[in-house]
Amino acid sequence: MAEHLASIFGTEKDRVNCPFYFKIGACRHGDRCSRLHTKPSISPTLLLSNMYQRPDMITPGVDPQGQALDPRKIQDHFEDFYEDLFEELSKYGEIESLNICDNLADHMVGNVYVQFREEEHAANALRNLNGRFYAGRPIIVDFSPVTDFREATCRQYEENVCNRGGYCNFMHLKKISKDLRRRLFGRNRRRRSHSRSRSRSPHKHRGYEERSHGGRGSSRRDDERDHRYHDRGRRPRSRSPGRKVGRSRSPGSRRNRSPVRESSAERRAKIEQWNREKEEAESGHKIDNSNNDNDRNNNGFAHDDDQYSDPQQQ
Helix, strand or coil: CHHHHHHHCCCCCCCCECHHHHHHCCCCCHHHCCCECCCCCCCCEEEECCCCCCCCCCECCECCCCCECCHHHHHHHHHHHHHHHHHHHCCCCCEEEEEEECCCCCCCCCCEEEEECCHHHHHHHHHHHCCCEECCEECCEEECCCCCHHHHECHHHHCCCCCCHHHCCCECECCCCHHHHHHHHHHHHHHHHHHHHHCCCHHHCCCHHHHHCCCCCHHHHHHHHHHHHHHHCCCCCCCCCCCCCCCCCCHHHCCCCCCCCCCHHHHHHHHHHHHHHHHHHHHHHHHHHHHHHHHHHHHCCCCCCCCCCCCCCC
């Protein structure tokens, strides 16, 4: 049951809440409406009721004295009001949209809808605007339930085919020139981009050490390269300056390659063999020397040295 009520809230099937007040923040029945007008306690959108006073308020295109008005002067009057109001409201926070109704019905004529980026900004504007006057008239401001102006806007009016005219129950939003919109809202975009650039994470600003080593991902590539060479059991080869890059296509190139490197076990076996051969050679040399000594002892003198004489003869 709760899910059903939530799904029909603010629609034509809702017999409790007024769908027009939920969509456009105003109802032609006012307090006499048979359905509830539930005002939000907080919202990013403010409604400034009947604030804009058209110069042709009584009769469209005609001033109070009955003189025809130039449409360009009407547009200039509106854009002066729009810019003045935008400058005042932007003091309280960043503005997402500022819409002014061109309707003629009493409950919508001159209504101003300002949507702030944050609800706190809208609450700040509400506190500061209450009790103030504009052009000698009090400002009536309150929170509005409108958050999606696409649902509140008359699509037929945008296509210039609305047959109800200024008394349509949906919003007929008065448009401003592209230059004025670019000047007002483009400034907000520049402020937003500047604030974002200042609040970027420090990790995005790479220091000298990170840039000098190739930036992001270079250490990972180095680790992978070292790991690859480690798995192969050899270190990366460095090319000499005079070495030519590439492989020789001659058939005898494979024969000129360096011999296969022996394993440590094979080298140890060869060293042991060399040691045994050396020991055998030394032992044979010792045996020869001992035989020579015996011969000299038996003769009593050296055969090639005449200064030694036989002791028996002495």
